Amino acid sequence: MQLIECRLEIDEIDSFVADLGDLGDRHSVTIQAFDARYVADRRHLERAVEFADRAIDRGENVARDRAVEILLYAAGRRQIDRALAMGVDAGETRAVVLVDGDSDEDETAALEAVEALDAFVDREPTLETQDIETLCDFFDVPDAEREATDASLSALVRERVALLEVEK
Template identity: 70%
Template structure:
């Protein structure tokens, strides 16, 4: 798994998603773009990929598309429409593009060539704890009751998706 932290300026979301799909097919890679505000670091996405792949291997996946299954696990939700909030949208996006399998580095180089690519940026350095707590429904009282990091609590939500199936 490789990540590209960047800024995206997306005019047509459907076209952008289609371009990611075409790049993925060319390089034998699964690509998924995330709104960086909802990502609690690289370990969050790594865990989501592991669990999504396990779900696919067991035939328990919800989505037909591996990239969408990544999104479901990263969001900790089984409903695709709710998980889509974690994806990128039209306009300016602080983003993380995940590449897994195949020629990951080459695929991410091709992402850099897309018209929507506005440049690299450190999008995972400073987490917006309020956004993460709200999106993953982590109340202040839960954070006060543990010495676990916010990232660990988010990864717990991702893992709980397996239990809640």
């Protein structure tokens, strides 16, 4: 799995999603773009990929598309329409683009192709800082829970990803 932290300027979301799908097919990888505000850290997305692949291998996946299944796990939700809030939208977005395939070469080629898209503005660190309020609201992490544990917010978000596996 490789990530590119960046800024995107998306004119038309359906066209952008189709472009990502085409690039994924061309390079034999899965590509998913996330609004960086909802990504706790790299490990958050690694766990989402692990659980999505496990669900697919077991025939327990909700989505037909692997990229959407990864989004569901990353969002900690089984409803696709609710999970889509974690994806990018039209306009300017600080983003994290995930590329996952069987080879580093395919992933690297796909990342380069993503950077060549019109919507790609620039590489920009997006995972260095967290929007704590946004993460807590999106993943339903109340203040009381944060105060009752030594776990980091990232760890609590990853717990939500893992709980989705248990709750199905």
